Amino acid sequence: MTTVFARHCASRTALEEIGSKWGILALLALGEGAYRFNALRRRVDGVSERMLSQTLQTLERDGLVTREVHSTIPPRVEYSLTGLGEKVADSLRGLADLLEGSVAEMSAARERYDARGD
Amino acid sequence: MTTVFARHCASRTALEEIGSKWGILALLALGEGAYRFNALRRRVDGVSERMLSQTLQTLERDGLVTREVHSTIPPRVEYSLTGLGEKVADSLRGLADLLEGSVAEMSAARERYDARGD
DNA sequence: CTGTATCCCCTTTGATACTG
DNA sequence: CAGTATCAAAGGGGATACAG
Numbered sequence: 723m724t725t726v727f728a729r730h731c732a733s734r735t736a737l738e739e740i741g742s743k744w745g746i747l748a749l750l751a752l753g754e755g756a757y758r759f760n761a762l763r764r765r766v767d768g769v770s771e772r773m774l775s776q777t778l779q780t781l782e783r784d785g786l787v788t789r790e791v792h793s794t795i796p797p798r799v800e801y802s803l804t805g806l807g808e809k810v811a812d813s814l815r816g817l818a819d820l821l822e823g824s825v826a827e828m829s830a831a832r833e834r835y836d837a838r839g840d
Numbered sequence: 841m842t843t844v845f846a847r848h849c850a851s852r853t854a855l856e857e858i859g860s861k862w863g864i865l866a867l868l869a870l871g872e873g874a875y876r877f878n879a880l881r882r883r884v885d886g887v888s889e890r891m892l893s894q895t896l897q898t899l900e901r902d903g904l905v906t907r908e909v910h911s912t913i914p915p916r917v918e919y920s921l922t923g924l925g926e927k928v929a930d931s932l933r934g935l936a937d938l939l940e941g942s943v944a945e946m947s948a949a950r951e952r953y954d955a956r957g958d
Numbered sequence: 959c960t961g962t963a964t965c966c967c968c969t970t971t972g973a974t975a976c977t978g
Numbered sequence: 979c980a981g982t983a984t985c986a987a988a989g990g991g992g993a994t995a996c997a998g
Binding site for chain 1: 843844845846847850851852854855856858859860861864865868869883884885886900901902903904924927928931932934935936938939940942943945946947948949950952953954
């Protein structure tokens with residue numbers, strides 16, 4: 723684990739794509755199971771169509787997400803995780819759980835910090 | 841683990857601050873041990889003084905990072921992780937290791953994707 | 959050395975409208 | 979439903995200069 727720190731290395735690029743604002747949330751949501759586009763959009767509160775589409779394309783390109791098109795009317799597209807995507811999502815869920823469990827601690831830290839600096 | 845998806849919840853805010861471009865790398869670096877400002881800046885390739893300073897302030901405010909000032913000449917400031925920071929860094933290291941080990945797989949996926957879409 | 963302040967660019971993002 | 983196209987706005991982020 724030394725290459726992540728290098729500017730243009732593949733793992734750092736991947737880390738930035740996954741860690742991007744919507745990447746984490748999309749992966750966490752898909753960790754719950756497959757989603758259709760608009761269902762996923764509703765699950766990830768606040769994401770625009772454009773950003774979700776863009777995020778999913780990136781994740782698909784990186785081999786973390788599978789896009790399955792059913793050419794029915796109306797069209798139906800399902801997104802799900804690949805094997806690698808599952809592993810990444812598991813890791814992210816660990817982080818998310820940790821943070822959810824530490825909300826109080828972080829909130830206290832923030833108050834202390836703000837009080838100190840005035 | 842359902843609150844992360846809500847727009848203004850504390851855990852999602854934290855997730856975004858930590859997951860920000862430089863947040864992940866700073867935490868990974870500090871996971872290796874304490875660093876002084878400029879040493880950290882050298883470790884995290886490409887970060888500007890401004891962004892590193894800003895990132896560290898946020899992480900300190902959230903209670904993930906400790907800032908210790910030694911009023912010597914020249915001044916000496918050491919950054920290290922708090923208990924919570926260690927936990928977060930461990931989680932991130934797991935993710936980083938996973939990604940470093942999957943670079944080939946992701947690269948192959950990308951080539952397949954690009955070839956398909958032309 | 960360890961930052962903060964200022965200026966400025968330009969990429970990311972969001973709204974809106976439109977297509978298959 | 980599932981997106982893409984376009985445009986405008988905001989803010990992330992770099993360079994530089996300066997302060998403690």
